[in-house]
Amino acid sequence: MITKLLERGGDLEERAEVCVIGSGGGGAVVAAEIAAAGHDVVLLEQGHYWTKADFTQHEDQMLPRLFEEAGMRQTADGAIVILQGRNVGGSTVHNLCYALRTPDPILAMWEQEHGLPGLTPEALRPCFERVERSLKVKPILEQEVNELNRRIRAGSEKLGYSGFITKHNREACVQSGYCILGCSYDAKQSMLVTYVPRADAAGARIYANARAERIEAGSQHLKTVSGSVVDQSGRAMGRVRVQAPIVVLAAGAINSPDLWLRSGLPNGSGQVGRNLHLHPACMVAGFYEQPINAYRGIPQSYYVDQFINLERNPRSGYVLMPIAGFPVLTSVALPGFGRAHSRQMRDFSKLGGLLVLLHDRSAGHVEAGSSPGRPKIYYSLEPDDRRLLAEGLVHSAEVLFAGGAQRCLVPFQPDALELGRGDDLGAITKRGVREGEIVLNSTHPQSTLRMGGDPKSSVVNAFGESHEVPGLFVADMSVFPTSLGAPPQITTAALADRTAHHVLDRWKELVS
Amino acid sequence: MYRRPATMPPTDFAALATTRRGFLRLAGVTASFTTLAQLRAVPAAATEALSSTSFFSAAEQEILTQVVERMIDSDQPGAPRVRDTATVPTIDALCGSLDPAITQPLPTLLHVVDYAPFVFDLCFKRFTRMTPAEQDASLESWMRSRLALRRQAFMALRNLSFLGYYSQAETWPLLGYAGPLLLPKTDPT
Numbered sequence: 001m002i003t004k005l006l007e008r009g010g011d012l013e014e015r016a017e018v019c020v021i022g023s024g025g026g027g028a029v030v031a032a033e034i035a036a037a038g039h040d041v042v043l044l045e046q047g048h049y050w051t052k053a054d055f056t057q058h059e060d061q062m063l064p065r066l067f068e069e070a071g072m073r074q075t076a077d078g079a080i081v082i083l084q085g086r087n088v089g090g091s092t093v094h095n096l097c098y099a100l101r102t103p104d105p106i107l108a109m110w111e112q113e114h115g116l117p118g119l120t121p122e123a124l125r126p127c128f129e130r131v132e133r134s135l136k137v138k139p140i141l142e143q144e145v146n147e148l149n150r151r152i153r154a155g156s157e158k159l160g161y162s163g164f165i166t167k168h169n170r171e172a173c174v175q176s177g178y179c180i181l182g183c184s185y186d187a188k189q190s191m192l193v194t195y196v197p198r199a200d201a202a203g204a205r206i207y208a209n210a211r212a213e214r215i216e217a218g219s220q221h222l223k224t225v226s227g228s229v230v231d232q233s234g235r236a237m238g239r240v241r242v243q244a245p246i247v248v249l250a251a252g253a254i255n256s257p258d259l260w261l262r263s264g265l266p267n268g269s270g271q272v273g274r275n276l277h278l279h280p281a282c283m284v285a286g287f288y289e290q291p292i293n294a295y296r297g298i299p300q301s302y303y304v305d306q307f308i309n310l311e312r313n314p315r316s317g318y319v320l321m322p323i324a325g326f327p328v329l330t331s332v333a334l335p336g337f338g339r340a341h342s343r344q345m346r347d348f349s350k351l352g353g354l355l356v357l358l359h360d361r362s363a364g365h366v367e368a369g370s371s372p373g374r375p376k377i378y379y380s381l382e383p384d385d386r387r388l389l390a391e392g393l394v395h396s397a398e399v400l401f402a403g404g405a406q407r408c409l410v411p412f413q414p415d416a417l418e419l420g421r422g423d424d425l426g427a428i429t430k431r432g433v434r435e436g437e438i439v440l441n442s443t444h445p446q447s448t449l450r451m452g453g454d455p456k457s458s459v460v461n462a463f464g465e466s467h468e469v470p471g472l473f474v475a476d477m478s479v480f481p482t483s484l485g486a487p488p489q490i491t492t493a494a495l496a497d498r499t500a501h502h503v504l505d506r507w508k509e510l511v512s
Numbered sequence: 513m514y515r516r517p518a519t520m521p522p523t524d525f526a527a528l529a530t531t532r533r534g535f536l537r538l539a540g541v542t543a544s545f546t547t548l549a550q551l552r553a554v555p556a557a558a559t560e561a562l563s564s565t566s567f568f569s570a571a572e573q574e575i576l577t578q579v580v581e582r583m584i585d586s587d588q589p590g591a592p593r594v595r596d597t598a599t600v601p602t603i604d605a606l607c608g609s610l611d612p613a614i615t616q617p618l619p620t621l622l623h624v625v626d627y628a629p630f631v632f633d634l635c636f637k638r639f640t641r642m643t644p645a646e647q648d649a650s651l652e653s654w655m656r657s658r659l660a661l662r663r664q665a666f667m668a669l670r671n672l673s674f675l676g677y678y679s680q681a682e683t684w685p686l687l688g689y690a691g692p693l694l695l696p697k698t699d700p701t
Contacts, residue, residue, distance in 0.1 A: 057692030060602050060679035070610050072671075078664040176693050184694055234611040291688055327689050331674035337655065338648055342585040345678070349688030374613060414655045436660065 002088070002200055004049050005209040005229045011239040012210060012229065016042040017511055018503070019225050019244035021212045021259070024090015025489055026475035026496035027250030028191035028199060029131070033500035035202035039507070042242050043196075043204050044225070046211035046251075046373065047087035048232060051192070055182035059328040062181040064232070066094050073254070075364070075377045079435035080280055082377065082442045084252055088208050089192030091252070091443070094180050096300045097168040097188060098321075098487035099137040101128050102494070105310035106485055114481040115453020116462045127494040127501075134198075135169035135189045135493070144175065146297025148352035151288070152322045153302045155403025161306035161395075163320075168298070169489070177296045180329070210240045213372040215247055215263040217469045223247045227372070234373055245511045246471050246503060248464075250496070253445040253478040254366055258375035260449065261368040266468035271450060271459050276364040277483035278379055279444035282433070283323055283333055283353040284393055285409040286400030291349035294324030307395060308359060310485055315361055316384070317485065318392045320399060323353040333439060334409065335416040344409060354400055356392030357444075359485035360385050366448050377445075380435060389433040394425045411439040444488050449478035463502040464495065471510050475499045567608040568619055573600050575622040578640055582647045583673035592682040603676035618672075621665055628654070 005012060020031045023045040035041040050065055064070040068084040075082070085091035102124070110116045131137075145153070145165060156163045169189040179188055186193050200206055211234075213227035222243050229238035249256045257273035265272075300321055308317030325333060327348060334344050344351075364379025381389070397408045401421055410417040410428055413436070417427060431437075452458025455467035464479050466472040475496040477488055484491055503510060568576060580586075580603075581594045594600070607615040629635040629642065629650050639650055654666035677683060684691050 057694050058679065060606065060675060063675070064606060064609060069614060070606070072614060072668075077660065078667070178692070233609055234613075293688075293690070295689070327678035327684065327687055328675050331678045332671045337583045337585075337651060337670050337673075339585045339588070341583075342588055342591070345687055371613060374611075436663070 002049055002196070002206040002208065005207055006048070006231055006237065009238070012207060012241065014042050014205065014242045016040045016205070016242060016244045018042070018246040018248065019044065019223070019242045020248040020250060020475075021225065022090060022250035022252065022255070022476060023088050023196055023206065024085055024191060024250065024252065024476065025092045025492040026477070027248065028089065028195035029493050029496035030248050030250065030473075030475045030500045030503075031204050031206075032195040032199035032202065033497060034503060035199045035204040037504050041199065041204040042244065043199060043206045044210040044212055044227070044240065044242065045088045045206070045208050046230060047085070047090075047208065049088040049208035050093075050182065052182070052184050052186045055178070055184040057176070057178045057181055057184060059181065059326050063328070066182055068254075073377075075379045077380075077435060080278060080379060080440045080442055082254065082278070082445060084254065084443075084445065088206070089190050089196060092190035092489065093182050093188075093192050095190070095443070095489060096179050097170055097298075097489075098300060098303065099132070099135065099167040099169045099490050100486050102484065102491040103310045103314075103486050105314040106482070109314040110451075110481045114451065114458065116451060116481065117453075118462050124494055124498065127497040128490065131490060131493040131497055134194050135490075136171045137167050137169050137490070140165050140168050140298060140301040144173070144298055145301045146175070146177075146294065146299075147292040148294035148324055149298070149300070149302040149322045151292065151352065151403035151405075152304070152320075152354060152399060153403075155399040155401070156302070156304050156306070156320075158402045159398060161304055161399065163302055163304040163306065165301055166303045168301070170298070173298065175297045177299060177324075179299055180325070207240075209237075211372060212240070212251070212259055213262065215249070215259065215265060215472070217265060217472060221245055221471070223471065246473070248473045248475050248499070249449075249478075250474070250476040252476050253448045254375055254377060255373065256474060256476055256478045257366045257448040258368050258373075261366075262372065265472070266466075267459075268468055269456055269459060271457065273366040273448050274363070275447040275450050276366055276377070276379055276445060277360050277362070277447045277480075278364070278442035279357050279446070279483065280360060280362075280381065280385075280389070280440050280442055281355050281357045282389055282393060282438060282440050283355045283411065284396040284400060285334065285344070285351055285353050285411070286397075286403070286405030287347050287407050287409070288350045288352065288404055289406050292352055293349055294322075294352035295326055299324055304399065307392065308485060314485070315482070316359055316388065318356050318358045318388055319486075320392065320396055321355045321357055323355040324351070325353075333411065335411045335413045335439060340416075352400075352405075354396040356389055356396055358385060358389055358392065360483050363447075381433070386433045390429045390431075393428045393433070397425050397428065413437055413439060444477065444484070446477040446480045446484060446488065447482060449474045450481045451479040452481055464499040465502075473499055473503065567604045567615070568622070572619050572622045573604065575626045575640055576600055576603065578647065579622070579625060579651070579669055580673040580677055582644065582651055583670055584677045587644065590686055592680065592686075594677065597677070597680040597682050599676040599680055602679055603672050606672075606675065618668070621669070624665075625654070625669070632657075
């Protein structure tokens with residue numbers, strides 16, 4: 001049963017075999033797999049339970065509903081906006097559905113450098129297959145590629161750059177384009193319409209508006225998760241207390257370490273909250289001669305992988321991904337204000353962006369904030385990463401021009417750089433990328449409770465279990481040992497699937 | 513929806529000072545000016561009592577309206593006037609629905625913006641008494657400030673302005689945005 005605690009009222013007091021914290025791309029998988037095996041699962045989600053009827057396609061309504069801190073979460077210096085889901089289904093409800101497996105060279109690096117010999121493509125194959133089946137992953141068809149993606153593809157191919165039409169997790173998509181505001185048609189196969197209902201059908205008790213604020217492991221086998229019933233603004237309206245021998249932390253790579261640190265859980269490695277990678281991203285806006293209405297259709301179907309060669313260098317590179325938005329999202333992504341800004345907005349229908357997404361070596365950290373759910377996030381780009389981002393902006397402009405854009409806007413702040421066809425793109429690298437001087441965002445925070453074979457340098461083992469607290473697992477992007485260098489949806493779900501099956505294999509030992 | 517308690521003074525600098533050390537300086541130098549806002553004559557709209565259903569006071573809504581007007585360049589031909597749309601009520605409702613820890617400094621910030629020209633621009637006019645060109649220059653000084661927190665405050669107001677204005681259906685024809693496929697706008701909550 002999925003219970004909206006705000007509507008039900010009162011406190012929550014539960015006892016279960018497994019308590020999962022977070023219903024996004026990792027937590028929902030663990031909850032469903034373990035509940036389907038007949039075990040007693042409680043799933044806590046701090047956000048609200050919204051369904052397709054609530055997804056109105058209006059930005060002013062959906063941004064506050066679906067995003068952590070109403071879309072205003074950012075690094076402590078304000079330089080990078082971090083978009084994370086805060087609802088049943090987590091970020092999978094607003095993501096754009098790239099469905100790619102973990103790159104083999106990344107798994108090889110994790111195996112060799114982080115003591116994770118079990119994470120081979122072969123060993124993970126059953127997990128990938130189960131997840132892809134559940135999420136109905138399939139190739140995007142040629143006729144489903146929208147105008148912007150067609151132009152990006154044409155530009156990329158004209159320049160001889162490597163790229164491909166990706167797979168996605170949509171079924172009977174009507175191509176409205178509103179994926180980022182929640183799918184009004186249940187076509188997007190997010191956790192909300194796949195694993196969460198499966199967990200529900202298998203008997204898991206799912207509670208929305210339940211924020212975990214503390215995990216007490218103590219010396220006892222039984223763990224206690226305590227917290228508050230919260231409204232959409234985060235105000236406490238009641239108390240939450242769940243006892244279980246197995247706790248699975250899956251609140252995302254910002255909130256999970258925050259909760260760990262606030263709880264005072266063991267941190268022998270000193271790595272809790274550290275190694276934060278963000279896949280920082282920056283958009284170049286291209287303006288075409290005629291309207292292309294890039295906000296309609298599947299937002300992202302083409303993927304330029306020319307500038308990432310993980311076989312040769314698994315630690316660095318970047319990919320280019322088409323991006324479009326609606327008026328509010330576009331307006332905040334464009335720099336400046338007043339006349340100059342409104343002039344760009346008047347060309348909204350002619351605008352299509354190309355996003356540079358960096359496979360970052362830079363590492364930040366998360367500290368527990370002064371109040372629950374308000375962690376402090378620190379991150380700064382290393383010089384090499386700055387250089388790569390600037391290079392990526394040059395290539396983005398190149399591709400946009402090759403695909404027919406008449407002018408490009410690079411979102412330097414406060415003065416954007418506007419380039420026409422034939423202009424010297426070296427102007428971008430001359431300006432360079434520095435935090436606070438260009439619009440940067442992140443949708444993929446990761447690695448803050450990293451996985452590894454050595455308890456001295458990692459927080460959890462190859463199955464996501466804490467090195468120091470038996471029965472405490474992590475199943476979200478926090479466990480990635482390094483930056484992934486690819487869209488994380490399938491990796492997150494597959495590792496969570498692996499964790500769930502490991503728990504089932506060791507069930508008697510863990511619950512007795 | 514969160515409503516500011518009636519007892520909360522509109523110039524709660526402590527809230528800002530505890531969240532950002534850098535803003536303490538800013539608050540310090542502007543506090544005296546802002547205090548004047550409670551004592552001296554203010555725009556007529558600001559004399560209305562604090563609405564029980566609003567996050568921002570009437571005075572703050574007036575400042576916010578003028579900020580939005582400059583952020584979106586309300587002089588451009590064909591653009592709907594901010595006052596003819598639900599821009600400010602939309603921002604007001606949003607702020608009322610968010611975590612107070614995020615939104616609590618905003619009313620104070622608006623007063624600081626109103627009196628900032630005295631401090632930062634050596635201009636002896638409040639923002640709300642300036643010409644549009646002067647207002648643009650004042651906002652420009654926020655955007656280009658060497659104080660990071662002042663730049664962040666500008667970005668917060670800028671993004672709220674855009675959210676309020678560009679979420680209004682009246683603005684979409686100007687952009688060539690066809691709007692949601694699900695119409696009319698629904699609010700199941």
